[in-house]
Amino acid sequence: MALTTSPPADLAPAREAATDAAGLGRVRASAFVVPALVLIAIFLVYPALWTLYLGLTNYRLTGIAAARPQFVGLDNYVRALRDPEFLNSLWLTLLYVIGSAVIGQSILGFVLAATLRTVPRVVRGVVEAFVMLAWILPSSVVAFLWIALLDRDSGTVNALLGTPGMAWLLEYPMLSIIVFNTWRGTAFSMLLFSAALNAVPPSQLETARMVGASGWQQLRDVVFPHIRGHVLTNLLLISLWTFNDFAPYLITAGGPDNRSEILPVFVYESAIFDGQLGFGTAISLLMLLINLVLAVVYLRLLRERRS
Amino acid sequence: MADIELRRLVKEYPGGVRAVDGLDLTIADGEFFALLGPSGCGKTTLLRSIAGLETVTGGHILIGGRDVTGLAPGARDIAMVFQDYALFPHMTVRDNIAYPLRIRKMGRPERHAKAEETAEGLSLGGLLDRRPGQLSGGQQQRAALARAVACHPKVFLFDEPLSNLDARLRLEARTFLKRLQRDLGVTTVFVTHDQAEALAMSDRMAVMDAGRIRQIGTPTEVFQRPASTFVASFIGSTPMNLLDAVADRDTLRVAGTTLPLPAAAGPHVRDGEKLVFAARPEYMTLHREAEPTGIEGVVAIVENMGVGSLVSLEVPGGADGARIVQVTVPEGQEPEIGSRGWAVAAPERVLLYRHDDGELVGSERAGAGEPVLAGAGD
Amino acid sequence: MSPRELVGRVGFYVLIAVITAFMALPVLWLLLAPFDRTPTLTTSLPEWTWQNFAGLLDNPYALASLGNSVLLALGSMVVVTVLGALAAYALSRVRIPGRDGLLYALLLLSSIVTGTAAMVPIFLLMFELNLIDSQLGVVLVLSGGLLPAAIFILKDFMDATPRSYEESARVFGAGPLQILRDIVLPVVRPGIATIAVWTVVNVWGNFLTPFILLRSPDKSPAAVVLYTFYTEGGQADLGLISAFSLLYSIPVVAMYVFVNRRYGFRFHGGIKR
Numbered sequence: 001m002a003l004t005t006s007p008p009a010d011l012a013p014a015r016e017a018a019t020d021a022a023g024l025g026r027v028r029a030s031a032f033v034v035p036a037l038v039l040i041a042i043f044l045v046y047p048a049l050w051t052l053y054l055g056l057t058n059y060r061l062t063g064i065a066a067a068r069p070q071f072v073g074l075d076n077y078v079r080a081l082r083d084p085e086f087l088n089s090l091w092l093t094l095l096y097v098i099g100s101a102v103i104g105q106s107i108l109g110f111v112l113a114a115t116l117r118t119v120p121r122v123v124r125g126v127v128e129a130f131v132m133l134a135w136i137l138p139s140s141v142v143a144f145l146w147i148a149l150l151d152r153d154s155g156t157v158n159a160l161l162g163t164p165g166m167a168w169l170l171e172y173p174m175l176s177i178i179v180f181n182t183w184r185g186t187a188f189s190m191l192l193f194s195a196a197l198n199a200v201p202p203s204q205l206e207t208a209r210m211v212g213a214s215g216w217q218q219l220r221d222v223v224f225p226h227i228r229g230h231v232l233t234n235l236l237l238i239s240l241w242t243f244n245d246f247a248p249y250l251i252t253a254g255g256p257d258n259r260s261e262i263l264p265v266f267v268y269e270s271a272i273f274d275g276q277l278g279f280g281t282a283i284s285l286l287m288l289l290i291n292l293v294l295a296v297v298y299l300r301l302l303r304e305r306r307s
Numbered sequence: 308m309a310d311i312e313l314r315r316l317v318k319e320y321p322g323g324v325r326a327v328d329g330l331d332l333t334i335a336d337g338e339f340f341a342l343l344g345p346s347g348c349g350k351t352t353l354l355r356s357i358a359g360l361e362t363v364t365g366g367h368i369l370i371g372g373r374d375v376t377g378l379a380p381g382a383r384d385i386a387m388v389f390q391d392y393a394l395f396p397h398m399t400v401r402d403n404i405a406y407p408l409r410i411r412k413m414g415r416p417e418r419h420a421k422a423e424e425t426a427e428g429l430s431l432g433g434l435l436d437r438r439p440g441q442l443s444g445g446q447q448q449r450a451a452l453a454r455a456v457a458c459h460p461k462v463f464l465f466d467e468p469l470s471n472l473d474a475r476l477r478l479e480a481r482t483f484l485k486r487l488q489r490d491l492g493v494t495t496v497f498v499t500h501d502q503a504e505a506l507a508m509s510d511r512m513a514v515m516d517a518g519r520i521r522q523i524g525t526p527t528e529v530f531q532r533p534a535s536t537f538v539a540s541f542i543g544s545t546p547m548n549l550l551d552a553v554a555d556r557d558t559l560r561v562a563g564t565t566l567p568l569p570a571a572a573g574p575h576v577r578d579g580e581k582l583v584f585a586a587r588p589e590y591m592t593l594h595r596e597a598e599p600t601g602i603e604g605v606v607a608i609v610e611n612m613g614v615g616s617l618v619s620l621e622v623p624g625g626a627d628g629a630r631i632v633q634v635t636v637p638e639g640q641e642p643e644i645g646s647r648g649w650a651v652a653a654p655e656r657v658l659l660y661r662h663d664d665g666e667l668v669g670s671e672r673a674g675a676g677e678p679v680l681a682g683a684g685d
Numbered sequence: 686m687s688p689r690e691l692v693g694r695v696g697f698y699v700l701i702a703v704i705t706a707f708m709a710l711p712v713l714w715l716l717l718a719p720f721d722r723t724p725t726l727t728t729s730l731p732e733w734t735w736q737n738f739a740g741l742l743d744n745p746y747a748l749a750s751l752g753n754s755v756l757l758a759l760g761s762m763v764v765v766t767v768l769g770a771l772a773a774y775a776l777s778r779v780r781i782p783g784r785d786g787l788l789y790a791l792l793l794l795s796s797i798v799t800g801t802a803a804m805v806p807i808f809l810l811m812f813e814l815n816l817i818d819s820q821l822g823v824v825l826v827l828s829g830g831l832l833p834a835a836i837f838i839l840k841d842f843m844d845a846t847p848r849s850y851e852e853s854a855r856v857f858g859a860g861p862l863q864i865l866r867d868i869v870l871p872v873v874r875p876g877i878a879t880i881a882v883w884t885v886v887n888v889w890g891n892f893l894t895p896f897i898l899l900r901s902p903d904k905s906p907a908a909v910v911l912y913t914f915y916t917e918g919g920q921a922d923l924g925l926i927s928a929f930s931l932l933y934s935i936p937v938v939a940m941y942v943f944v945n946r947r948y949g950f951r952f953h954g955g956i957k958r
Binding site: 291 | 709710725768780803833849889908912930
């Protein structure tokens, strides 16, 4: 029989061959991935892990502790949790995130996304251009724009409101930076919500209208169930970003009297400016943990939606 | 020009799934060969293994007598047309067709001349400067064919070449493809899940299931004498009637009727053996009057097929209630719904399968070339 | 239109007008003050002049800082697009166990270890590596932070490219690097352009990282130098600040418009940061 002349199947040459589309092979593929991973490992993973150790020492840049940092256990954390300045900063950060991101950006963003659907194209283009501009301009530029806007003597706000001599940045520093960040970050919410609103099937809205639902009922029963996922995504992302926002430092530098000293500013002041690196790292770790919680929830949502 | 020989070919994926399971096959030089089967049967994996895009885990692939099992795809002297055509979107039609020649380091003027000549032959002359995105589906297909033709391979491999075309264009492309292959005379293997396509185009075809070949033959052989109930149910635009039957001495009891057991089947069937009676709707006739060899039933549905109609008879009895027997009737002879009818199979067209393994009765001796059932081999 | 509808419509447009005024007001100063002969903090129509831009030439740091910004932005762009595209391609095409987990872990990491939250360990790391006051150090830190998201987005682009392109070229005998050059790179170019612009915009606007890691004013990018212009003692030079702000802002706006026109705005969650 012909079959006996062909060698048994198991003697066929076993080769390590490329199984990917371009015939790259494992070795080349690894060579492609490794440089990126090395860079990420050094400048992203290592700092995060090092934070765990540093937060337990009295590390300083200068003096005795710089040469031989000592292990101080949880001292930095205990100190932080007892430090009224830290607690004040934590509270201000909460105000900042809730005020500017959760309330300010998402509500303004939703209002913009919803109203701009029905206005003439030109109006829409102009409004969107300004919203986008606030988002993409560099932070040191927009910070000065707000310093100028809120200036005590010749700020445009005082001229418009008829409140000459009102020092907004000194009297209401938190309100100022909350309004500032609302202004700066609304674009993201607007874009996300308008994408979400576009995904609401018109047939469902028409059905609701045919059975006589009011505007509010349509919003509650048809629109909201569709965009619920987007609302959550949006809240998590803008909270995460606002929590890590350093721009207010450029406007108020945490002052006056630490009245706008949100956590990023607090870390900068205590670690880089005062040189208490161990203590600063302990605060950093707390920030990383808060970031971790927000990011884990976000990624779980993202993954659910992708699968 | 070359033949293709597959010896004991195995493709096993990590995890133990065998997409190709110990397969032997020889495709003759210049043959237009179809690999047909349901999705997941391993036909595409087999084609990709011949191309070298899948690494086989056992066995050998020979093209023109040369063992190419270990060679890279580019060294096998083949050309492949993909289901989505894989025309490079950033290149013009000219550059697309010339790309294989560029890989072979042919100079720019020569390869462009070659591309233009090939394109002309496939009536793509006016489209050379377009991008693939600006072509219709049919033009894209021809551009992909031109790219394959331009490099003069020993073998063409087509993966579902017609599935991205709409129904009307598909018929046209079928004819075009068949003529092109005949003109070039290049050994061609194509994969399809559409039995009509395989029947219409191929010189020979292999019906695959679960990584194995269930039948190899010319379209006529496969259509008229499916080797198993699997092939029988897969081939044909109207499904074959498959009815449980029992051999009773020299008769066959099926659906309440007793038919004479085909003489040729006699020696292969034990008395009382459970069988499957098979007859294509096209090979049966519908009678209004009682017929001794007819299967009696009530007309349930009449479907207009253009030329003629497909009549479904509800046949009472059987363990699981009523069964359906389908018969095609000529134009103008459609029966009334609810009327009685007798479906008579042309005796020489009746096939018998074993109930336990679904194999054609007598097929174990088919290799000897002896026609088992009267007239079945013509 | 009934009176009630009319009132509703008017109220609607008043709302839009108020929001627009809120969004536009701060920016107007940026558009007007640079051209004003005697710029003040108040937004007003300018007495037209180019002298503020001419004044930039006299400042020792202004134009040099823009050069530094270009250096940092292009440096990071090269690192992020080259390393990101290579990694994304390999991850998209080669089966590596735990690939998806790795990608999500990287993405998670990059959203957690932000320049702000990790400023202390990053500062210390650069101190130990002797990369304080080094522009290379800034490029590496920023690239490390941007790479995970870049890989993630680029992999999406690569995944959307049919494998049959590469397989087809392979059957014709093209080698892996030839396939990358002839087929893959041209096909995913929009994705790479998006990532390149995204990186440039990010680095261009970044303040904190160069602020912490660079000491010499002559190495500082525009973001930092602009900040020193309005925080250093004495009367702020509004002509200089406004003209410099505008000049510094134009590239990002231009790039945004370019990407938006050319490729449409692709909504990748969090592409801004």
